[in-house]
Amino acid sequence: MTVKKLTLTAILTALALALGLLERFLPISLLIPLPGVKLGLSNIVTLSALCVLGTPYAAAILLLRAVLGSVFSGSVTSLLYSLAGGALALTAMAIASRSKRLSVYGVSMIGAAMHSIGQILAAMAVIGSVSIVSYLPLLLVISAVTGALTGAATGGVLVGWDAYRKRMPSGGSL
Amino acid sequence: MRTLATKPRGWDAAVAAAILLLAGALALLLFLPRASAPVSVQIYQNGALLYELPLNVDTELVIGGDYENTVTIHDGTVAVTHATCPGEDCVHTGPQSRAGRSIVCLPNRIEIRLVGEADVDIVVH
Numbered sequence: 346m347t348v349k350k351l352t353l354t355a356i357l358t359a360l361a362l363a364l365g366l367l368e369r370f371l372p373i374s375l376l377i378p379l380p381g382v383k384l385g386l387s388n389i390v391t392l393s394a395l396c397v398l399g400t401p402y403a404a405a406i407l408l409l410r411a412v413l414g415s416v417f418s419g420s421v422t423s424l425l426y427s428l429a430g431g432a433l434a435l436t437a438m439a440i441a442s443r444s445k446r447l448s449v450y451g452v453s454m455i456g457a458a459m460h461s462i463g464q465i466l467a468a469m470a471v472i473g474s475v476s477i478v479s480y481l482p483l484l485l486v487i488s489a490v491t492g493a494l495t496g497a498a499t500g501g502v503l504v505g506w507d508a509y510r511k512r513m514p515s516g517g518s519l
Numbered sequence: 520m521r522t523l524a525t526k527p528r529g530w531d532a533a534v535a536a537a538i539l540l541l542a543g544a545l546a547l548l549l550f551l552p553r554a555s556a557p558v559s560v561q562i563y564q565n566g567a568l569l570y571e572l573p574l575n576v577d578t579e580l581v582i583g584g585d586y587e588n589t590v591t592i593h594d595g596t597v598a599v600t601h602a603t604c605p606g607e608d609c610v611h612t613g614p615q616s617r618a619g620r621s622i623v624c625l626p627n628r629i630e631i632r633l634v635g636e637a638d639v640d641i642v643v644h
Contacts, residue, residue, distance in 0.1 A: 378611030380625050396523050422625065448524035451531035458538045468623075472630050473566025476621050482546035489538045500525035 349519045354394075354402050361390040361410040362417070377487060379480055381426065381464045385457055385491050391431070392438060392453055392499045397506055398519070400439045407431045422471060426464045433463035449503065450496035457492030458485055550619055560597045562590065563630040574616070574633065586627040597631060599624065 364386035374382050387410060394403040411431060415424035434456040441452045461484040468477050510517025562570040564584060572578060572592060579591045579600075586604035590597065596614035599622055609624035609631075618635030 374606065374608060375611070378608060378613070380606075380608040380623055420626075442523055444530075446528060446530040447534065448526060448528045448531055450527045451534040452523065454531070454534050454538060458541075468625060471625070472563070472623070472628055474563060474630055474632075476619075476632055477623055477630065478545075479549050479619065479621060480623070482542040482549065485538055485542035485545070489535050489542075492538075493535070503523065503525050 347519060350398060350402065353398060353519065354406060357390050357394050357398075358406045358409045358413070361387045361406060362413055364390065365410065365414050366417070377483075379483060379487075381461070381468070381480070381484065382487060383491075385460060385488070385495055386498075387431075388434065388453060388456055388460070388492075388495045389498045389502060391435060392442075392449065392456060392495070393502045393506070395435070395438055395442060396449075396499075396503055400435070403435055403439070404432075407435055425471065426467050429467035430460035430463035433466075434460040448496075449500045450493055453496030453499055454489055454492030457488035457495065461485055461488045550617075559634050560590075560592060561632045561634050563632065565628050582627070582629055584627045584629070586624070588624050588627055588629055590631060597622070597633065599631070602627075 368383055368386050371384060373384060390410075391403055391407055394406050408428075411424055411427045414427065415421060437459040438452050438456040441447055441455045444452075447455075461481065465478060465481050465484065469475055560570075560572045560574050561568055562572070562582065564582065569582065570580070574592060574595055574597060577593050579589065582588045582590060586602060588599050588604070588609060589601035591600040593614075596616040598614035599609040599612070602610050602624060604624055604626040606626070609622050609629070612622045615622055615631075615633060618633050620633050622631040623629070
């Protein structure tokens with residue numbers, strides 16, 4: 346672990362938290378009244394970290410974001426949902442990003458869909474019932490859309506990061 | 520640094536199609552066999568059955584817990600008409616009338632299930 350990587354991890358964690366906070370001001374759940382519906386802006390950070398820093402760093406950012414996020418929001422159950430969804434999404438994206446046939450769009454959509462599935466699984470465990478799975482079809486459709494949107498944003502981040510690295514005298518090594 | 524294409528590729532469309540297909544298949548499996556008229560409304564909290572009420576008798580009750588949810592049964596539909604929980608997703612879910620549907624309040628761990636005459640989970644033809 347280099348100081349550069351550690352610093353970037355901290356910055357990305359702060360960014361993920363800020364995006365999570367920003368998301369609460371976007372009333373997407375008013376348009377689509379389902380529990381757990383959100384844009385998933387933090388996924389931009391997770392996927393960017395996965396590509397730039399690697400899976401262990403992305404996992405660290407995810408864990409820090411989930412814990413600190415629930416400290417700020419004061420909700421313990423939301424920690425469970427974001428951890429279950431996030432861990433499943435990260436695992437799936439780490440595997441999917443090894444594919445040469447997928448772009449950020451496909452990987453991001455897989456992550457968003459797995460996040461929905463993880464959240465529903467956590468909710469099933471919390472409520473102790475399977476019938477909440479009836480929310481999953483619509484959540485999956487929404488996650489295909491939000492996954493493509495956050496994928497586009499992540500693409501922009503990666504292009505920008507690449508341009509930044511090329512400008513650096515050190516070659517942008519971390 | 521892991522290199523990942525930033526422009527969409529053909530296989531991305533396949534991923535989108537797979538997700539939509541999964542959603543469609545799941546929706547068919549969940550909602551089709553339960554099109555018959557529901558008989559009762561089951562209200563669960565923390566996974567335990569609190570009330571079982573007929574859907575054709577108008578009533579209103581308040582469920583306590585960490586927050587308060589007002590459940591209203593009216594004209595063969597059930598809805599959470601008022602809630603003190605943050606977000607109020609349960610209220611925004613609106614009135615439900617078909618068997619197999621449910622209204623959920625995650626903050627108060629309440630689940631309202633519409634149960635049909637034959638209490639089966641899935642029927643495969």
